[in-house]
Amino acid sequence: MWLSKRFKVAALLTSWAANALCSSSDVGFLSPHKNTTCYPKLNVEELAARLSPHAEIYEPGSDGFIEGTLRWSAYHAPTVSLVVVPRNEEDVAETIKFANEFKSPFFAVNTGHGTITSQRKMRRGIEIWLDELRTVDISEDGKTAVVGGGALTKTVAETLFAAGKQAVTGFCECVGLLGASLGGGLSILQGKHGLAIDQFVSLRTVLADGSITTIDEDSELFWAMKGAGHNFGIVVSATYKIHDVEHQNWAFTAFTYAGEAVEDIFQALNDNFRADQQPADVVIAVAFELLPQVDPENPVIIVLVIQEGKDALDPVFAEVFTNLNPLATQTEIMPFDKLPIVLYANLEAGPCQRVGLNYFRHPQSIKEYNVASQRELYELFTDTIRAVPALNGSQILIDHFPTQGVQAIASESAAYPHRDKNIYFAPTIAYMPDGPELDKEAMKFSSRIREIVHKGTGEDKRSAYVNYAFGDESLPELFGEPWRIERLRELKEKYDPYGRFNFYAPIE
Structure with a gap:
């Protein structure tokens, strides 16, 4: 079952209310870099009212929930109480703001291929499933493309190749391009063009407080997003450098x-x-x-x-x-x-x-x-x-x-x-x-x-x-020399002091 702003939501999650408890050992949701052990009751009707008309909310037991939470590896997977499928960047921002107000953890998912065990720390939170953000738009001059945060490598490669273009993408068609790129982005084209992160022109990103910003070479976060980006925001779209296909x-x-x-x-x-x-x-x-x-x-x-x-x-x-x-x-x-x-x-x-x-x-x-x-x-x-x-x-x-x-x-x-x-x-x-x-x-x-x-x-x-x-x-x-880690920690403290993005290789 999916829900949207067009539907009345009535007592969806009454069973969750019984679990809306905080551990007595909880050090506090707003403690810097600590992930909450609270499992709050979520007002789903309120969330639906904040989202765009075609945004979807899946409850446990529905086909959409099952599909949205299915991961490539079942080992130490995050546990999810609600799946939100945004249709635009504002839906992502509103979901984060809602999660913050209700003291609920949240976690962005593209295709669920991440296997790092830190993901298991996301317990009974909101999954923001970027499945509908799959657009690939080539610029008029053919030098860049705007890629949606949910776009598969297959989608990007085939769309560009049909236009005589290619991007620095990985081998695997079923992996989301942006998720892989934020960690570096290895590619068969890297000998000619560098890593996927070297193709970033700008990143349209939702930060921990729900604000939307464009991160580019004029932003101090641009450096951090190129290799440790999972720690600083949800990238809803990215402008990539693209290249002419030289050989078929x-x-x-x-x-x-x-x-x-x-x-x-x-x-x-x-x-x-x-x-x-x-x-x-x-x-x-x-x-x-x-x-x-x-x-x-x-x-x-x-x-x-x-x-x-x-x-x-x-x-x-x-x-x-x-x-x-x-x-x-x-x-x-x-x-x-x-x-x-x-x-x-x-x-x-x-x-x-x-x-x-x-x-x-x-x-x-x-x-x-x-x-x-x-x-x-x-x-x-x-x-x-x-x-x-x-x-x-x-x-x-x-x-x-x-x-x-x-x-x-x-x-x-x-x-x-x-x-x-x-x-x-x-x-x-x-x-x-x-x-x-x-x-x-x-x-x-x-x-x-x-x-x-x-x-x-x-x-x-x-x-x-x-x-x-x-x-x-x-x-x-993971992140190299002491000066890199020090710089990452300073940026983490500034842009995500409460560790809202601490579920994928967290900088703690």
């Missing part, structure tokens, strides 16, 4: 190897695709996974190589991996907007489905592979899926990106701290929930991967991309 086609080849090739694969990547060697038009992704049709017992290693503007990989690149004697090779030619199909990241693919699985990620960002560590990872993966078959749908995913466009931007120009890294480990431990013992095994598996990768770097400090974060990372791991 991309060459794609997938090489599949048996476990015996681990050392050869990663030595070849070190020898041929270091950050200072990898061409801006070549992107590599690596996956350890179990493919029963290839080997029912042992994981394989898949190396995906993508090159822009080619009908086939340049021989110099193809030979690197062909010489390692792959078990199988798959070659395709795809336009930019269809690459997610061959990458198995399109909207219809299994990884995009929200079917109640738990996903764990303990990421690491590095500069070079430790070959011995890669062997240790392979053995860990093999031993784990044999001992715990419920985890055999897991993968160790590695994004290996070019850096020219990323490093052309001054590191101090944005809160994002990892411009010196080009390899992103994103282990994805996937399983159907089946009790705490399986959770413990998944946690052990995931965290052990992180330990092995970090040890192999020889560095004292770990480094993690915030969009892949698990939730137990320190602020230096």
Whole structure:
């Protein structure tokens, strides 16, 4: 059931009233950086009266509520008492003001792909589901596009490509572009154009007090929004730089190897695709996974190589991996907007489905592979899926990106701290929930991967991309040097002193 301003709302949530209690240990809703443990009775009729005629409010048990609260990972998800679907920025602002008045937490959601465990702190709050804010409008000069806060990567990529344009977007069609961009925004185009945050021209944002503002290079918040934006507001639309499509086609080849090739694969990547060697038009992704049709017992290693503007990989690149004697090779030619199909990241693919699985990620960002560590990872993966078959749908995913466009931007120009890294480990431990013992095994598996990768770097400090974060990372791991964290804390104190946006990698 959905409700709007046009409908009378009568005693919707009487069962909530019984739960409208505050814990005796509550330190107070208005204490800086504290998330409330109050569960107030919400006057839904009043909220509906404040919203535009077509804004929607979903109550628990309705189809809209179920759809709106369904997440990619079921593990440590936020709990929601009400889902609001705004139709414009004023609806977002009014919902925040309403939540503040009723001392209710709130949480913005695009497609629900965030897995960081800090989200579980949002208890019985209002979800602001940006599903209807999906517009993509190209400027007359063709240099920018205004992208709605709820726009999917698929929507943006296909709309722009049809107009001969492209934006710095990620692989996965089902992820919301803005949510991913606020943490940095990795992309197959970053070698040429930089990260997604480097494309921001301005951000139309609702702040913690419900005020609406435009954040651009003249705003002190612009720096913080580029890498830590989840902490400062809800972006209802963003003006992005867009680029002409230079080449229609991309060459794609997938090489599949048996476990015996681990050392050869990663030595070849070190020898041929270091950050200072990898061409801006070549992107590599690596996956350890179990493919029963290839080997029912042992994981394989898949190396995906993508090159822009080619009908086939340049021989110099193809030979690197062909010489390692792959078990199988798959070659395709795809336009930019269809690459997610061959990458198995399109909207219809299994990884995009929200079917109640738990996903764990303990990421690491590095500069070079430790070959011995890669062997240790392979053995860990093999031993784990044999001992715990419920985890055999897991993968160790590695994004290996070019850096020219990323490093052309001054590191101090944005809160994002990892411009010196080009390899992103994103282990994805996937399983159907089946009790705490399986959770413990998944946690052990995931965290052990992180330990092995970090040890192999020889560095004292770990480094993690915030969009892949698990939730137990320190602020230096996510946001870098002390000066960055100090600056972020100062801005947090100024713009969100009560921690209203403390549910995604909070700066506390």
